[in-house]
Amino acid sequence: MIELDNVGYSYGGGELLSDVSVRLAPGSFHFLTGPSGSGKTTLMKLCYGALLPTSGTVRAFDADMRTRDRDEMAMMRRRIGVVHQDCRFLDHLPLADNIALPLMVSGHDMGQENANLRELMNWVGLSDRADALPPELSGGERQRAALARALIMSPDVVLADEPTGNVDWEMSQRLLQLLLELNRMGKAVLIASHDLGLIRAAKAHVQARVLRISNRQLHLAGADL
Amino acid sequence: MSKGTIRNFLIGDAQADRMVPPSGFTARLTLFVSGAMAFLTVFALALSLASGRLADRWADELARSATLRISAPSGQLAAQTKVALTILEQTPGVASARALSVEEQAALLAPWFGLDLPLDDLPIPQLIEIIAADPGYDVRGLTLRLSTEVPGAVLDDHTRWREPLVAAANSLRRLGWISIGLLGGAMAAMITLAAQSSLAANAQVIEVLRLVGARDRYIAGAFVRRFTIRALIGAAVGVVIGMAGVLLMPAASDEGGFLTGLGFQGWGWLLPLLIPTLGGVVAFIATWLAARSTLRELA
Numbered sequence: 216m217i218e219l220d221n222v223g224y225s226y227g228g229g230e231l232l233s234d235v236s237v238r239l240a241p242g243s244f245h246f247l248t249g250p251s252g253s254g255k256t257t258l259m260k261l262c263y264g265a266l267l268p269t270s271g272t273v274r275a276f277d278a279d280m281r282t283r284d285r286d287e288m289a290m291m292r293r294r295i296g297v298v299h300q301d302c303r304f305l306d307h308l309p310l311a312d313n314i315a316l317p318l319m320v321s322g323h324d325m326g327q328e329n330a331n332l333r334e335l336m337n338w339v340g341l342s343d344r345a346d347a348l349p350p351e352l353s354g355g356e357r358q359r360a361a362l363a364r365a366l367i368m369s370p371d372v373v374l375a376d377e378p379t380g381n382v383d384w385e386m387s388q389r390l391l392q393l394l395l396e397l398n399r400m401g402k403a404v405l406i407a408s409h410d411l412g413l414i415r416a417a418k419a420h421v422q423a424r425v426l427r428i429s430n431r432q433l434h435l436a437g438a439d440l
Numbered sequence: 441m442s443k444g445t446i447r448n449f450l451i452g453d454a455q456a457d458r459m460v461p462p463s464g465f466t467a468r469l470t471l472f473v474s475g476a477m478a479f480l481t482v483f484a485l486a487l488s489l490a491s492g493r494l495a496d497r498w499a500d501e502l503a504r505s506a507t508l509r510i511s512a513p514s515g516q517l518a519a520q521t522k523v524a525l526t527i528l529e530q531t532p533g534v535a536s537a538r539a540l541s542v543e544e545q546a547a548l549l550a551p552w553f554g555l556d557l558p559l560d561d562l563p564i565p566q567l568i569e570i571i572a573a574d575p576g577y578d579v580r581g582l583t584l585r586l587s588t589e590v591p592g593a594v595l596d597d598h599t600r601w602r603e604p605l606v607a608a609a610n611s612l613r614r615l616g617w618i619s620i621g622l623l624g625g626a627m628a629a630m631i632t633l634a635a636q637s638s639l640a641a642n643a644q645v646i647e648v649l650r651l652v653g654a655r656d657r658y659i660a661g662a663f664v665r666r667f668t669i670r671a672l673i674g675a676a677v678g679v680v681i682g683m684a685g686v687l688l689m690p691a692a693s694d695e696g697g698f699l700t701g702l703g704f705q706g707w708g709w710l711l712p713l714l715i716p717t718l719g720g721v722v723a724f725i726a727t728w729l730a731a732r733s734t735l736r737e738l739a
Contacts (some may be wrong), residue, residue, distance in 0.1 A: 265651070285735075286655050293653035303648050307461040319459070320654035364652070 216241055216372050216403050217262050217295075222271035224257055231257055235271070235433045237426065239372060239403040244395075244421045246414050247407040248436065249428035255407040256300060258428065259374050262405065263295045264288050276371075293321050296365030298375035302357045304349035311336065311345040314363045321368070332367065338393060339363045340386070354381035362390055372403045379413055387413055395420050456662040459649060460642055466634045467670055473634070474674030474719050475681075477627040481620055482682025482712045488616030489711070490702045495609035498602060504576075505598065508537075508568040512592035521566045524590045528570060531585075533577030540567045565592075627671075627719060628726045635667050635730040646738060660731035664724060671723030675716035683712055 216239055223233040231254045239245065239262070247255050260266040261273050264280050273280045275291055283291065296317075304313045312319070314336060318328050336342050339359040349357065358381050365373060373394065379387035391413060398404045398421060408414065417423045425436040508528070512520045521539055528537035540548075545564060549557065579597050586593045639646070649659050686703050704711070 263651075286657075289650070289653050289655040291653075292651065297651060299651070303644075303651065305459065305461075305645055305648055308458065312458070316459075316648070317652040319456075320649055320652055320658055368653075 216276060218274045219258075219261065219268075220272050220274070222261060222268040222273055224254070224261060224266065225269045230431060232261075232428070232433075233270075233431045237433060239405055241371070241403055242398065242401045243403050244398050244417065244423040245403075245405045246417070246423055246425045247405060247428070248409065248414075248425060253428040254431070255428060256376055258433075259297070259376050259405070259407060262372075262374055263292060263297050293317065293368055294371045296368065296370035296373045298358070298361045298365045298373075298378045300376040300380075302349075302361040304357070304360070306349050309346045309348060310341060310352065310360055313349060314341075314360055314367060316364060317368045328367075335363050335367060339390070355383070355386065358382055359386065359390065362393070366393070366397065370402065373397060373405070375404070375406045377408055378406060379408065379410055384412070388416065391417055456658060457665065459654075459659075460638075460645060460662045460666065463638055463641065466638045466641075467666075470631060470634050470667055470670040470723070471674040471677075473630045474627060474671040474723065475678035477623045478675035478678030478715045478719055479682040479685075480678075481623050481715050482679055482686060484616045484619040484623065485711055485715075486686050486702055486704060488613050488620070489704060489708050491609045491612035491616065493705070495606050495613060498609060499606045504572050504574075506570040506572065506579075507596045507598070508570060508586070509565045509594045509596065510568070510590060510592050511563075511565040511594070514563060516592070517566055520590050520592055521568065524568060524586065524593055527582075527585060527589060528568070531577050531582055533573050533575060535571045535573040537568055537570045540569060624718065624722055628722045631667055631671060631723045632726040632730050635663060635727040636734065638667075639663060639731060639734040643738070646735065650738060656732070656735045660728060660735060663731050664727040667727040668720050668724045672716050672720040675719030679712050679715045683709075 218238045219235050222235045224231050235258065237245075247258065249255055257266060261268055262275070264273075264275070264283065267273075267280055276294065278287070278291075280288075304310075305316065308316075311332065315325065315328065315332050318325065318332075333342070336345060339362060341356060341359055341363065344352065344356060349360070352360065358378055362375065362378055365375065375394070378394075379390060382390065387410070394404050394406070395417065406413075406417075414423065414425060427434050427436040508524060510517065510520050510524060525537055525539060528534050545567060546555075546557070548567075549564075579595070583595050586595060646659055683704075689703055
């Protein structure tokens with residue numbers, strides 16, 4: 216679904232990533248690790264077209280990112296659920312609307328999607344926070360809400376940047392459960408995380424591949440993780 | 441744009457409107473600017489229409505009338521007047537010629553000398569009012585003929601002071617239309633600035649909307665609709681106040697001169713009603729262009 220082929224990314228003076236090749240196939244489950252600042256978020260952004268590679272090609276749903284116009288890029292993003300590290304909400308809208316945002320902007324009938332929305336909010340444990348504004352939420356609540364927003368459109372690919380950074384162990388297991396469930400339905404999942412416990416827990420359930428960025432290159436980490 | 445599209449645009453997507461946080465300051469600014477511009481446009485329009493009417497009336501009335509003045513010793517005055525009238529009756533292109541009566545001449549002089557003036561004792565020249573037919577008479581030919589047969593006659597066809605008056609009225613009309621153009625341009629510029637500042641203030645919101653898959657048209661639409669509706673409302677209020685101002689001006693009268701004729705007549709009253717629509721169109725285009733250029737800079 217998303218393929219990176221010999222991708223390099225440079226900013227200003229330095230090269231952050233070079234010769235990165237990876238393929239996120241339907242039903243695949245990837246973890247992305249690496250030290251802070253190694254380019255995990257940049258790699259994520261390359262996957263959903265927020266950044267364009269400075270060399271190599273990124274293809275998503277069989278089309279080169281470079282050839283997409285702005286509308287095509289928008290349509291592509293409706294098929295990719297992204298959990299951003301800093302969450303990014305519309306602070307003036309209540310949480311329920313923020314989670315339903317992808318449905319609203321793509322013109323879905325909100326009346327029909329209400330049950331779906333309630334179920335998802337229930338799953339991430341935010342039912343009683345539906346009317347809260349994003350600034351009133353705790354870090355963990357924001358992350359759960361971001362995950363819910365990423366999943367509401369039932370996307371083909373889920374990209375999550377540190378989705379469990381601020382939640383407790385029990386909740387992170389719950390979120391992982393949700394992602395594993397989606398993965399079993401054939402979605403491609405890529406999670407950037409430092410959390411080795413989470414990776415181990417996932418590997419007990421699914422054939423997860425662990426990718427590691429070091430020295431600007433992407434490596435497949437050993438099975439010992 | 442079809443009727444349905446315009447209706448959909450104005451009714452709008454209530455959800456899309458909520459995506460952009462309400463912004464009190466730029467909203468009031470846009471309302472004020474479009475209201476003020478519409479108010480001024482009403483007066484510029486009234487000025488243009490009134491000076492247009494004035495130019496047409498002066499050009500028409502003065503072109504069709506001329507005055508023949510006969511100054512002669514009192515003994516010959518009646519005879520010369522008779523000859524002059526005969527000549528005028530024979531001249532092709534003169535619809536009518538009429539010697540003014542003593543009372544009419546007294547009325548013309550009254551503003552200067554008062555009503556009690558004993559006109560009989562003064563050598564007042566006789567005035568003859570000439571109304572031209574269409575096509576008119578040959579002014580040079582008539583002047584030549586009169587100079588030989590009625591030595592005391594002076595023909596004044598009003599050209600001398602008609603032309604500058606008509607030219608002045610015409611340039612007043614032109615100034616009015618230029619003002620309307622400038623007001624529209626200034627409104628477009630100010631709404632562009634307000635829209636740009638609103639877009640810049642909401643850069644975060646736009647970024648989030650793009651990331652969850654909103655198309656440019658959806659995002660721009662939320663801004664464009666907001667500014668267009670504000671401009672429409674502001675301009676409507678401005679036009680109503682402006683028209684009330686015009687309505688309260690004294691009606692056209694001889695005493696007030698041309699100044700009191702400043703206003704609308706007949707179908708002219710419908711023209712200001714177009715201003716809010718035009719203001720809305722200006723706001724629509726200005727915001728659309730601003731949104732498009734801002735969105736292009738974002739991922």
